[in-house]
Amino acid sequence: MRKRSLIPIIYIVFLMLPIYWLVAMSFKTTNEILGGFSLFPQDFTLENYAKIFTDSTWYSGYINSLIYVVTNTILSVAVALPAAYAFSRYRFLGDKHLFFWLLTNRMAPAAVFALPFLQLYSAVGLFDTHIAVALAHTLFNVPLAVWILEGFMSGVPKELDETAYVDGYSFPRFFVRIFIPTIAAGIGVACFFCFMFSWVEMLLAKTLTSVDAKPIVATMTRTASTSGYELGLLAAAGTLTIIPGAFVIYFVRNYIAKGFALGRV
Amino acid sequence: MTLELRHVTKSVAGETHIFETDLVLEEGSFNVLLGTTLSGKTTLLQLMAGLDRPSRGEIWFRGQNVTGMAVQKRNVSMVYQQFINYPHLTVYENIASPLKVAGMDRAEIERRVGAVAELLRLKPMLGRKPAELSGGQQQRTAIARALVKDSDLVLLDEPLANLDYKLREELRDELPRLFAGRSCIVVYATTEPTEALLFGGNTATLHEGRITQFGPTGTIYRQPKDLISAQVFSDPPLNVAQVTKQGSRIHLAGGIGFDLGTAAVTLPDGPYTWAIRAHHITPESHPGQPTLDGRVLLAELTGSDSVIHFHLDGGTWISQSHGVHPFDVGAEARLYVDVARSFLFGADGRLMGGSE
Numbered sequence: 001m002r003k004r005s006l007i008p009i010i011y012i013v014f015l016m017l018p019i020y021w022l023v024a025m026s027f028k029t030t031n032e033i034l035g036g037f038s039l040f041p042q043d044f045t046l047e048n049y050a051k052i053f054t055d056s057t058w059y060s061g062y063i064n065s066l067i068y069v070v071t072n073t074i075l076s077v078a079v080a081l082p083a084a085y086a087f088s089r090y091r092f093l094g095d096k097h098l099f100f101w102l103l104t105n106r107m108a109p110a111a112v113f114a115l116p117f118l119q120l121y122s123a124v125g126l127f128d129t130h131i132a133v134a135l136a137h138t139l140f141n142v143p144l145a146v147w148i149l150e151g152f153m154s155g156v157p158k159e160l161d162e163t164a165y166v167d168g169y170s171f172p173r174f175f176v177r178i179f180i181p182t183i184a185a186g187i188g189v190a191c192f193f194c195f196m197f198s199w200v201e202m203l204l205a206k207t208l209t210s211v212d213a214k215p216i217v218a219t220m221t222r223t224a225s226t227s228g229y230e231l232g233l234l235a236a237a238g239t240l241t242i243i244p245g246a247f248v249i250y251f252v253r254n255y256i257a258k259g260f261a262l263g264r265v
Numbered sequence: 266m267t268l269e270l271r272h273v274t275k276s277v278a279g280e281t282h283i284f285e286t287d288l289v290l291e292e293g294s295f296n297v298l299l300g301t302t303l304s305g306k307t308t309l310l311q312l313m314a315g316l317d318r319p320s321r322g323e324i325w326f327r328g329q330n331v332t333g334m335a336v337q338k339r340n341v342s343m344v345y346q347q348f349i350n351y352p353h354l355t356v357y358e359n360i361a362s363p364l365k366v367a368g369m370d371r372a373e374i375e376r377r378v379g380a381v382a383e384l385l386r387l388k389p390m391l392g393r394k395p396a397e398l399s400g401g402q403q404q405r406t407a408i409a410r411a412l413v414k415d416s417d418l419v420l421l422d423e424p425l426a427n428l429d430y431k432l433r434e435e436l437r438d439e440l441p442r443l444f445a446g447r448s449c450i451v452v453y454a455t456t457e458p459t460e461a462l463l464f465g466g467n468t469a470t471l472h473e474g475r476i477t478q479f480g481p482t483g484t485i486y487r488q489p490k491d492l493i494s495a496q497v498f499s500d501p502p503l504n505v506a507q508v509t510k511q512g513s514r515i516h517l518a519g520g521i522g523f524d525l526g527t528a529a530v531t532l533p534d535g536p537y538t539w540a541i542r543a544h545h546i547t548p549e550s551h552p553g554q555p556t557l558d559g560r561v562l563l564a565e566l567t568g569s570d571s572v573i574h575f576h577l578d579g580g581t582w583i584s585q586s587h588g589v590h591p592f593d594v595g596a597e598a599r600l601y602v603d604v605a606r607s608f609l610f611g612a613d614g615r616l617m618g619g620s621e
Contacts, residue, residue, distance in 0.1 A: 159345045165336045166343045167363040181353040
């Protein structure tokens, strides 16, 4: 029994070590971090967090990120819902090819799109706006959401649709009142994946913004400032960046495996 | 007040699912659509409901052409083989949903749902979600939703097929009672001839997209119009043999012959297809009945019945009889044939003589 639990314990320790190190660092002063090896904060401080919550160059990064991430999630799922319904319920010319092509959009690295997006958004005056990043991220998130939702929708028998029509539901009423609640778990999972992608994506977010919509990931990677290295501050920012993801994952924890299989379990 | 299918056909992507069909269903009738899987039962039900449009032909209801009318505007209900309920709604809300959509007031909804829940013994489950119910209760909920709005047309697509044996028997006994006294037209699709016989009413035998015969169930069973209708309406499968008739006698392959009596004498001599249902071939001795001697291939007991598959001159025959008749596989068996209950079909498959 002890032997069997040993390996998972080692695994979890290794997995948690960097996160622990980050959290521990966030409670240290930069001098202590640079001073040498210490397992626990010797000189426990909340200064780093206080700075983030009071200095607008820091906290506005979180606000900017949250704005475009939430916008993107809502946009992606709203667009993906009818698309996924069409793929799951109707047969049309080239539907399978189109469905696959959607996913191939995810296969190109974001860097490929950075330049055209930058040029395009600058030309139409969207540069350095939240909506610019939100729109750029839909390129990756809409296909993903369509794939996840299609899987969940195909798990619902089409007889449910027919029963609703027979009961007198019109299509829009059926879709909103019956169908969306039925696949609520799938919508949750799709939202989670969109949120996470948009939250961690850095390259496009950084390229398409400068000041007004600057995301936290951009602020965080500014390692050196006028006062030199601020490692404690960066660690605190990093810790705060993990929290929204952990928060969102909590709500969909029971469906996440199904989501990774794109709803096809 | 009738539902009429006039020259209705349905084809999808060049493939015909329903060949030209004419059918008139009377108000207050219980109609069984009997056919194997893929015979077109579900397609026909969908056409009747208005979930699908016929490729050609018209559907008339109460003297009105309803061919293109949306399903929402027709007063129909449907129950499927899978237990279809709205998973996020309680049993009460499920049953109430067609009434709510129709804009009925709360008190009336409450009264109606209460009445139908009472009828289907769902009263204690009204507050639960469908997932917390047994299969039988889920299907009861679906049936309750179909009954609550007093539809003109109730379509049941193999509603008992996914239930286990005991629940199926139970619900099967209840169904005719539920529709008694209602003026709606009921169409019940099934693959099981036994169900058609139990419900009575009318039966339409369906084979590969064609209704081969329609009429009162007893008549269809006793006097199938043709070989296909008889085969669709036989479980276990009909025993069929190619024979030559001479006078009152028919000759099977292998030198076996039966005397069909005077009824057959008037028919012209020549080749025929002779058919007999499995339960008219029994191992119990009946004096005066001709016999078949075969080799037992398989002997199964289904409840209180014995079903014996036996081999005879290159063909497989099936006997079904009441009681337990143990036979060893490979043993010789002597079976008695009730030739008076056999059918004689002509070369084109039409019934020429004989009856159950």
